[in-house]
Amino acid sequence: MIPKVRPKSERKKVLELYLAKKHLKSTKQRDIIFDEFFNHPGQHITVEELYEKVKKQYPKIGYATIYRTLKLFKECGLAFERNFGDGKTRYEPVKFEGEHHDHMICVGCGRIIEFENQRIEYYSREVARLNGFEVLNHKLELYGYCGSCREKKKEGANNL
């Protein structure tokens, strides 16, 4: 079995190797962004959110640097770009094998709930097998209404 968790240092190493290979440079800004992005919570962070977090540590940071650095993380396979339909691109650390999770997205308030379900994973592989298909990765997103938005819908039903 593949190990469940890969330590921070491994991600850092991936980046360092990539920088070396492409003759890119290691900078203070990249370090801070790396740290904020990988070592602090906040899944599915937007560029703006990350910008604000980094700004606290490094006030003269510019938006462009955040954009460029996230693109860099994406290029070396460390970050994943997502878009849940609110006009903002979100990024999340790429999950290594065993860390996979799926998403429920509330179309009412935009809340994102993460989940993992072994049976869905199992049947996905099963369907694939029946089609001679070998699954490397999958993406599952459920769109609908979260609990509190369902309440709001009920309450407001008369007003429509």
Add this chain to the structure above:
Amino acid sequence: MIPKVRPKSERKKVLELYLAKKHLKSTKQRDIIFDEFFNHPGQHITVEELYEKVKKQYPKIGYATIYRTLKLFKECGLAFERNFGDGKTRYEPVKFEGEHHDHMICVGCGRIIEFENQRIEYYSREVARLNGFEVLNHKLELYGYCGSCREKKKEGANNL
């Protein structure tokens, strides 16, 4: 069991009911956009593409009308918004129950295999229910190798 196919007229009826309920109006533009969007192929259409198609039938159409009409379709549950990361929002007709299909995408040759699996759908709803979530739609994509690409991989193993 729920019927597999809902005829065009049913979608039209959903829209008409929604318009009536909200005291909105039926217009020529909405009819044409409806027709282009639901009755002509082209999955995952962009606003620009739809605009160009509608323009052929109704040259003085404006972009804003397309945007507003797609938002209307979305509101009444007929359209679904997607974003594949190229900066353009795409729309597709919402699949009714029994019409839903998921995708296996071969990363070797790009082939897309559609499938439907009731158990996956069942467990998706189940996971949602446990979280107080009401699912309107879902998206499942399996990425991997199709049968023939797996063969090729074996044959070519020496060349890698």
Add this chain to the structure above:
DNA sequence: ATTCATGCAAAATGTTTGCAGCTGT
């Protein structure tokens, strides 16, 4: 007659780019 819809253009939003000066190698 009233209310809503449309088309246009302007504005807003999110993202990318060009460039002068700065930093890491």
Add this chain to the structure above:
DNA sequence: ACAGCTGCAAACATTTTGCATGAAT
């Protein structure tokens, strides 16, 4: 010294909005 990086502002692309006119109820 060189190549790459940064911050800024301007440029871009997409989407939304305000408003006068036109259409549907």
